[in-house]
Amino acid sequence: MSIDGHHHLNHPLSYLLQREGWTADSYLVRLDAAHQRLGYGPIARDRKKVTRWTRHGVVPEIRTQVAMARLHGVPDDEIAARPWPEWLRLACVRNRHVLDAEWTPTVTMELLARVAAGGPMDRRGFLVVAGVSPILAGLGTAEPAVASTRGSRIGARVPALFEQSLAVLRRQDDQLGSGQVHASARAQLQLIITTLKGKSYTDTTGRRLYGAAAEAARICAWTAYDSGRQSLAEEYYVTALRAAASSGDAVTTANILGFWAVLRYATGDPRGGVDLVAEAVSQSRRIGSPKMDAMLYATRARAHSYAGEVRETRQSFGAAFEAFDRSRSHGAEAPDCVYWLTLGELHMKVGSCELTLGCPDKALEQFTQASGDLHINAALHEGFPRDAAIYLAREGQARVGLGDLDGAVDAGHRAIQHLGGVSSARGTSSLTDLRTQLANHGDVPLVRDFLEQTA
Structure with a gap:
């Protein structure tokens, strides 16, 4: 599913053209040169090619993809490893300093402060890292947090207060949605950073503060992702992991x-x-x-x-x-x-797996098992309205796949009720996916009414 929606700049080629300031025509000139250097001969310079690739789902032929990979500095083997246009996202990688910086507490604080000060939900872009292996390799090299002698002395009570505040933020996200919680999480992270930089504390207290900073950054990452900001989320995840490593x-x-x-x-x-x-x-x-x-x-x-x-x-x-x-x-x-x-959440996750694998019958079994248990059902729907909406939308998709349009529409209506007042791009995207499937049955009055009501 699309996290950011269907804006054409979500296509990596559109993003690259905008970033480099290239027109479709100038891009094809460059691509043609790369194509000929590979011995493939010239390519047609029809600017509509670019539109077909970026907006109409047309897949370039393999030799054209190889030329693109050379033009954008992507290894050839990535074309085989990832489908079009996913491999081209590797050309969109940015912020190399986040990947290459040493894993020390001081550098980690600088990176956290930089991403936390970057503006509220101000970046869409593409993911920060091409692959996760370099980050995972850095985990084992991280230096632990140490005592500080700057400023007035604080003890264990301060990190404990931060930990309590973060527990509240996690639960507020469940009830209110990511759009409303992200700013609070950023503010909490900035306060933790200020404390780390300006106070005196022991090794133990310092490690707890780094752990609190890591969790605050994780909440920032999650709420950014749930709001459709993938690039910003990944910046937070990378820096959160660094802080967690220093906390031990x-x-x-x-x-x-x-x-x-x-x-x-x-x-x-x-x-x-x-x-x-x-x-x-x-x-x-x-x-x-x-x-x-x-x-x-x-x-x-x-x-x-x-x-x-x-x-x-x-x-x-x-x-x-x-x-x-x-x-x-x-x-x-x-x-x-x-x-x-909860057990209900596990059943819902399994149902989602089966749906992704193309097994709507097995998916519906899991969704039904979770919703059939009144205790599980109440806990999921009352405590986690966003998750309930997402899973109800997926249940609707499973029912569409099994031809149960009445059940699918009913699930869709219930999903909308739960999502009301909760800001979540993922929730909205799940409903969009259900509407897309139902649109294939728009001649059925019940479905047509639902699509019109939810347009």
């Missing part, structure tokens, strides 16, 4: 990696999502929380489903259910950051 907090690190994986698999990089979750699982072994494990396995299942890997998807959500059962039977205390994971 496995819970915060694993949580950031799990949420970042969602962005990667939903924006054309499911392999990157799998790699991020793999690192998160290794961090989670230090925690000993079955509920954290269940969240990560469910996220891994979604990444595999986006990659079309059926066996791996089902193995992962099997592991998620097993871990969740252990969390309930053993009564183990779970980190606060996974408070939102």
